[in-house]
Amino acid sequence: MIHQYFEESRRKWLLIIGGLSCTLTIAFVLSLALGSVNIPIGKTLQFFIGSSTGERSWDLILLNFRLPKALTAVAVGSALGISGLQMQTLFRNPLAGPFVLGITSGAGLGVALVIFLGFILGGFLELSGIGRNWLLVLSAGMGSFLVLLIVTLTALKIKENVSLLIVGLMFGTVASAVISVLQFFSQSENIQAYVIWSFGSLGSVAWSELYVMMPIVIIGLISSILISKPLNALLLGEHYAISLGINIKRIRLVIIIITSLLAGTITAFCGPVAFMGIAVPHLSRMLFNTSNHLLLTPVIILFGATLMLIFDLIAQLPGSDLSLPINSVTALFGAPFVIYLLIRKKSLNYS
Amino acid sequence: MKTLETKSLAIGYSTGRSTKTLQKELNVTLHSGEVIALMGQNGVGKTTFIKSISKLIPVLDGDAIIGGKSLFSLTSQEVSQKVSLVLTDKPQVGNMSVIELVAIGRHPYSGALGFLKEKDKQVIEWAINKTNINYIANHKIGELSDGQLQKVLIARALTQETDLIILDEPVAHLDLNNKIEVMLLLKEIAQSGKSILISTHDLQISLQIADRLWLFNFNEPMVNGVPEDLIINGAISKTLSLDHHDYDLRHGRLSLQITGIPIKVQGEETITFWMEQALRRSGFAVDTNANILVQCHNNHHFSIAGKDYESIQEVLQALDTLASHHLSTL
Numbered sequence: 001m002i003h004q005y006f007e008e009s010r011r012k013w014l015l016i017i018g019g020l021s022c023t024l025t026i027a028f029v030l031s032l033a034l035g036s037v038n039i040p041i042g043k044t045l046q047f048f049i050g051s052s053t054g055e056r057s058w059d060l061i062l063l064n065f066r067l068p069k070a071l072t073a074v075a076v077g078s079a080l081g082i083s084g085l086q087m088q089t090l091f092r093n094p095l096a097g098p099f100v101l102g103i104t105s106g107a108g109l110g111v112a113l114v115i116f117l118g119f120i121l122g123g124f125l126e127l128s129g130i131g132r133n134w135l136l137v138l139s140a141g142m143g144s145f146l147v148l149l150i151v152t153l154t155a156l157k158i159k160e161n162v163s164l165l166i167v168g169l170m171f172g173t174v175a176s177a178v179i180s181v182l183q184f185f186s187q188s189e190n191i192q193a194y195v196i197w198s199f200g201s202l203g204s205v206a207w208s209e210l211y212v213m214m215p216i217v218i219i220g221l222i223s224s225i226l227i228s229k230p231l232n233a234l235l236l237g238e239h240y241a242i243s244l245g246i247n248i249k250r251i252r253l254v255i256i257i258i259t260s261l262l263a264g265t266i267t268a269f270c271g272p273v274a275f276m277g278i279a280v281p282h283l284s285r286m287l288f289n290t291s292n293h294l295l296l297t298p299v300i301i302l303f304g305a306t307l308m309l310i311f312d313l314i315a316q317l318p319g320s321d322l323s324l325p326i327n328s329v330t331a332l333f334g335a336p337f338v339i340y341l342l343i344r345k346k347s348l349n350y351s
Numbered sequence: 352m353k354t355l356e357t358k359s360l361a362i363g364y365s366t367g368r369s370t371k372t373l374q375k376e377l378n379v380t381l382h383s384g385e386v387i388a389l390m391g392q393n394g395v396g397k398t399t400f401i402k403s404i405s406k407l408i409p410v411l412d413g414d415a416i417i418g419g420k421s422l423f424s425l426t427s428q429e430v431s432q433k434v435s436l437v438l439t440d441k442p443q444v445g446n447m448s449v450i451e452l453v454a455i456g457r458h459p460y461s462g463a464l465g466f467l468k469e470k471d472k473q474v475i476e477w478a479i480n481k482t483n484i485n486y487i488a489n490h491k492i493g494e495l496s497d498g499q500l501q502k503v504l505i506a507r508a509l510t511q512e513t514d515l516i517i518l519d520e521p522v523a524h525l526d527l528n529n530k531i532e533v534m535l536l537l538k539e540i541a542q543s544g545k546s547i548l549i550s551t552h553d554l555q556i557s558l559q560i561a562d563r564l565w566l567f568n569f570n571e572p573m574v575n576g577v578p579e580d581l582i583i584n585g586a587i588s589k590t591l592s593l594d595h596h597d598y599d600l601r602h603g604r605l606s607l608q609i610t611g612i613p614i615k616v617q618g619e620e621t622i623t624f625w626m627e628q629a630l631r632r633s634g635f636a637v638d639t640n641a642n643i644l645v646q647c648h649n650n651h652h653f654s655i656a657g658k659d660y661e662s663i664q665e666v667l668q669a670l671d672t673l674a675s676h677h678l679s680t681l
Contacts, residue, residue: 001485002476005450006467092443229465233458235447237440242407244458244511245431289491291447294465 013295016288020302024074027309031070032062034318065203070309072205075217076273077308078301079262081280082224085300086255088281089231089293091165098263098277101151101168101256103144105175107267108198110143111136115194116182133204136197137268144264147171148257155256156249161238199325200271202312213269220262221301227254228293235291275330279338280304286341307334354418354433354515354546355381355404361412362396362403372411373399374567379575381548383514386541388557388578389550391567391590397550398439400567401517405434418514431459435511437504437518445493449503452492453478456510471510478509482536498529505536516540517548522556534560554591558582566590612674613638618647626653629663635670643673 033044039062043053047062083098091100099105114135154167183191205213230251233241242248266273284300285291308330315329361375373396381387389397402408404415406427415422418433425433435456444452456478457471467475479488482502487495495503501521508516518537522530530553538560541547551557557564558578566574566586574586581587611634616626626647627637645666646654653660655673660666 001488002450002472002479005489006472226463229458229461229463232455232465235444236442236452236455237438239402239407239438239440240436240442242427243405243431243434243436244455245426245428246458247427285446289446291444292451 016295017298017302020299020306024302024306024309027306027313028070028074031073031309031313032066034313035061035066035316036319036321036323037061038319064207068205068207068210069203069312071210071214072202072270073308073312074305075213076202076266076270077276077280077304077306078221079217079266079304080273080276081284081300081304082221082297083259083263084277084279085281085284085293085296086224086231086259087277089234090252090255091161092234092237093165094282095278096165098259099172099272100165101260102147102171102175103260103263104267104272105172105179106143106145106147107140107264108143108179108272109175110139110141110146111197112179112182112194113143114139115190115197116186133206133209137209140268140271141264144260144267147175148260148264151260152253152256155252161252197271200273200327202270202308202326203323205269209269213265216261216265220258220265223254223258224262225294225297227251227258228297231255231293232291235293270326272327273330274327275334276304276308279334280307282338283307283341352383352514353380353416354383355379355548356416357404357413358416359413360403360410360415362399363411364399364408370411374573375412377413377573379565379573381515381546383544383546384541385562386538386547386549386560387563387565388561389548389565389567390552390554390557390587392569392592395567395569397567398519401436401519401548401550405436405517406430428459431511431513433513434515434517435508435513437501437508437516437521439519439523441500442492442504446491449484449488449490449492449495450475450479452503453506453510456507459511474510474512478506481509481540482506496529497524498526498533501525501529501533502536505533505540509540513545515546515548519550520552521549522551522553530556554587611635612643612670613641614670615639615641615644616647617644619649622647622649622651626663626666629667630670633667633670635674643670645670 029041029044032047033039033041037058039053039058043055043058044062047053047059053059053062080098084096087096087098087100088094090096118135150171151164151168155164158164158167179194183194230241230246233244233246234251236244238248241251263277280300280303281296284296284303287303288295288299290296290299311329311333312326314333315324315326317323357377357379359375360377361372362377363370363372363374365371377400389400391397399408403410404417404422406422406425410422417425417430420429422430442452454467454471454475457467457474458465461467461471479485482505484499484502484506487499487503492500492503505516505518505521508518521537522533525533534556537547537549549557549561561578563576564574564578564581564587566581568574568590574581574590576586578587587593613636614630616623616630616637618626626645630637630645643655648654651662653663653666655666655669658669660669
């Protein structure tokens with residue numbers, strides 16, 4: 001009976017992972033093909049095999065714009081989904097997300113300082129596109145790293161997870177307050193530059209930045225698969241986890257570092273991308289009906305990436321020259337989806 | 352074989368700078384095959400004791416020897432192979448299946464990713480059979496009743512293959528039927544050579560299945576003994592503060608102070624027993640020398656002074672009428 005069960009669940013696992021990989025591939029190709037200029041799918045595939053579509057402008061669009069953007073979308077969706085999952089498991093709280101530890105606030109503070117103070121010192125808006133991008137990435141990165149440091153030190157001191165959650169929230173509040181003060185004393189161009197950063201963007205990541213972002217995200221994702229077992233034990237609660245031989249302090253630190261690294265990196269390069277972190281874990285648990293991290297982690301990596309590609313496609317408004325800020329698309333299309341699933345399942349008793 | 356031995360163990364917790372000691376100088380031994388019920392009032396340190404000897408929280412003083420080794424020398428990984436727990440924390444894993452939850456008990460033995468080997472699957476199957484939860488093995492945890500969940504958690508503890516299993520209030524939320532089932536299951540597990548330590552408030556059940564009781568008292572040394580001895584010498588009444596309430600330990604019920612009209616009950620034994628209970632609850636005194644006689648017949652039939660009644664309810668109504676006459680004649 002047991003063997004049959006494990007055999008069945010293995011088959012189900014392979015089916016889900018296989019299916020999701022196929023969907024991800026399709027979404028990836030579509031996101032390359034569709035946009036303000038639609039490139040035929042045949043030609044897009046040809047670009048991959050023969051590394052040329054036959055038309056120079058299409059090659060340029062694919063190589064310099066669509067490919068980095070699609071890769072960024074994949075990284076954002078999976079990284080934020082995974083950090084959300086880990087926070088929800090660590091805090092045993094369905095409302096937790098990648099940003100509860102104050103990472104966005106830290107990144108936002110870094111960016112705000114650079115934009116507002118940089119303007120006073122002169123020259124921020126005069127910087128060329130690439131230099132400006134790197135400056136934003138570095139400031140957001142420094143901001144999140146600082147928060148990571150503070151939260152890690154707090155985690156070593158504090159025993160209870162809930163207290164840690166509150167410390168993260170408090171830190172976020174303080175950061176927002178400082179940002180408000182900075183905004184209050186600055187000029188409208190700067191405020192606009194900051195507001196645009198806070199919309200989130202997938203399109204501003206160039207190849208040179210991808211070379212930095214991708215390795216970090218990949219390391220984070222692989223580590224998150226490797227800690228599936230302690231995460232499963234944590235689902236039963238801290239006491240059970242300890243009695244199963246898990247070093248709770250160490251695993252908590254590992255989770256915090258992975259989450260901060262993933263969410264911090266994504267926020268540094270793409271701004272605070274909303275919704276994905278909280279919703280993707282819930283959507284995955286509801287759609288695939290499992291809490292087992294060994295299954296859930298790869299599912300969220302694939303599903304989060306697919307969902308982000310789809311949202312990005314919608315934001316492009318294919319066929320038109322306009323595009324929407326990514327944050328409004330994720331929320332506008334994602335929230336009804338979550339509500340629909342919740343109503344269909346009739347309860348939140350799935351996490 | 353000794354599975355647990357405490358040596359001058361002191362337990363408690365520290366909040367900030369102050370330390371609160373709940374129990375000290377605990378010297379107890381637990382052997383394999385034994386069921387021990389740990390009893391005491393709320394806040395006396397039962398759960399703290401459980402957490403201390405399973406290394407969830409630090410002990411304040413003294414030592415606990417688990418499976419021949421000092422708690423201090425054991426890593427938490429080693430403890431997890433010697434002690435398994437069933438706690439009062441409700442696992443919030445609604446859509447985890449029963450088998451998945453039971454399988455988590457294999458964590459101390461499985462590799463880094465938690466993949467199960469053939470041996471692990473055999474142990475899981477054995478634990479599921481032992482606890483009779485085959486019929487819900489594919490269900491999700493969120494669909495289970497309290498009684499079913501408790502058995503699943505016990506199965507999970509069993510898969511940890513430890514010599515000592517500790518359960519905190521294992522029957523607190525269960526109905527009578529499930530209570531008995533869980534307790535019989537624990538007794539059976541003990542008979543297969545494991546030690547079972549239960550913290551409980553359920554006196555009736557601990558009297559029936561526990562080989563010994565450990566009684567924790569406030570500001571006094573703990574008491575360790577066979578249940579019957581502790582009843583006779585009054586230790587149980589003292590620990591649970593039952594002496595104020597006229598608790599009848601033999602029947603496990605409150606003996607209400609009766610000053611009502613005396614009634615005599617005769618007839619078949621089981622029905623007589625329940626008739627007497629109903630009378631006492633309703634404020635009558637049961638007295639073999641009383642003038643009023645209630646006859647209990649086999650077919651759930653009663654008669655008072657030649658009149659027939661169909662149920663205890665009718666008898667009580669009749670007696671109430673009688674009692675009001677009785678009062679008015681006084």
